[in-house]
Amino acid sequence: MKFGEPVERKHEKVMDIALRRGFIWPSFEIYGGVGGFYDFGPLGTLLKNKIIQKWRGYYVLGEGFFEVDSPSVTPEEVLKASGHVDHFLDAMTECQECKAAFRVADVVREATGEDIEGMSKDEMEQFIKKHQVRCPDCGGELGPIFDFNAMFRTAIGPGTQRVGYLRPETAQAMFIDFKRLQRYARGKLPFGSVQIGKGYRNEISPRQGIIRLREFTMAEAEVFFDPDDPRHPRFTNVVGETLRLWLADDQEKGKKQLSEVTAEQAVKKKLVCSELMAYYIALTKRFLVDLGIPDEVIRFRQQTSGQRAHYSAETWDAEVSTERFGWVEVAGLAYRTDYDLSRHAESSGEDLTVFSADKKRKVMCHVVEPSYGIDRPLYCVLEHALTQEKNRAYLRLKKDLAPIEVGVFPLLSRDGLLE
Secondary structure, eight states: OOOOOHHHHHHHHHHHHHHHTTTTEETGGTTTTTTOOOEEHHHHHHHHHHHHHHIIIIIISSSSOEEEEEOEEEEEHHHHHHHHHHHHEEEEBHHHHHTTTHHHHHHHHHHOOOOOTTOOHHHHHHHHHHEEEEEOOTTTOBBOOEEEEOSSSSEESSSSEEEEEEOOSSSSHHHHHHHHHHTTTTSSSSSSEEEEEEEEESSSSOSSSGSSOOOEEEEEEEEEEOOOOOOOTGGGGTTTOEEEEEEOOOOOOOOOEEEEEHHHHHHHSSSSHHHHHHHHHHHHHHHHHHHHHHHHHEEEOOOOOOTTTTOOOOOEEEEEETTTTTTEEEEEEEETTTTHHHHHHHHHHOOOOOOEETTTEEEEEEEEEEEEEEEEHHHHHHHHHHHEETEEEOOOOOOOSSOOOOOOOSSSSTTTOOO
C-alpha cells in the first residue's frame, strides 16, 4: 500500500478483493442481507480452514490437548449456572428520533475514538452528554441506557417446555465434560481440551463487517491445572519471547505506552498472574505472527476490573492494529479460576474435583483459557497481506495459508480477454 493512503480506501480495496475473488460475501444477499451475517466463499473457506488447521497444529498437536465437539444449543440451566443468563449483557441505547438501536460502547467509539467498556450506565450517559454523541444514522438524541441480554433464546422441543440458548461460547461443554476428560487424561495435571465451532451473540447493531458478527467461529482451549502449581512444562521454550503489554494500571492512568518485556520478565515482575498465562500469551503471539501479521501491530491489553467478564480474575486481549477499525481484539486469554467447575458442581450436585496422587488430596482445578475468534484474524490477515504494485492490488499471503497453492497463467496479457 502507498504510505498515507486514506483508511477507507485501504479497507475498500480489501473488501473489493474479498467480494470479487470469493473470500467473503454478505449472507442472504438477494433478500437484502442481514447485519452481522457473512458467508465465506470458496477462497474464504479455504483460507479459514487453513487458519483453523494451523491453530490445531499449535494446540492439538503442539500442546497435546484433546479436541471435542458439542451441540450449539445449550439448556438454560447450564448457562444459568455459568452466569451467562444473568451477566451476558450489553449496554444498549435507542435513538429518540429514528428508533435505531445501538450498542453504547460501539456508538461512542465510532464518534469519539474512546473506549468506555467497563463504565457504569450512569457514567456512560454522562460521557454521551459531555461529548454530545448523537445517533450516527439521523443525528437524533440518544435515549436512556439499559441492559440487553445478547444470547439467542430458543425452545428445545415443541412448545416452551424447555428453554435453551445458542451457545455464546464453546467453553461450557468442556466444563460439563470435565469428569470424562480428566479420566481420559488419567488424572494428570495440567491437561487441556479444545473445541472449534460456532458461537452466537445477538449483536445490537453490528456495523463492522466480519469484525462484529452474530454468528462466528471460535477456537477455544481450556487448560486445567492445580492452582498450587501454575507452571507450564515447556515454559523454557518461550522465556525470551518479547511481549508488548498494555497494563490495566496504565490504562486507568491514561497512559498509552506499552511495557515491552519477555515472557520470563512478565512472570518475575508479576505483570501476569502465572507462568501458564505468560506461556499462552507468548504462544498466541507466535500464532498470530505465523499467520503473517507483523509483530509490531500486535499488543496484549490487560482488561481493567470493570471490563472483565464475570468469570475472570485476569484477562488479556490479543489485539491487532487495523487501518479501518483501529485495535481489534482477535483473542482473549482469561484466568477463569475455579469459577465454572465450582458453579457446575454446585448446580448439578456432581463432584468435579480430581484426586492428586502426588499430594494425596482432591483438587478443584483452576483454568486458563486461550479463546480465539477465527473470523477477525482472517480479516487482519487479508488487510496486512494487501499489496499495491503499479495499477493492481493483490494479497501477498503466506505460502502455507494461500487458498490456491499452484496457478497456471498465460505468458502474455491481452486487452479484451475476459477475466
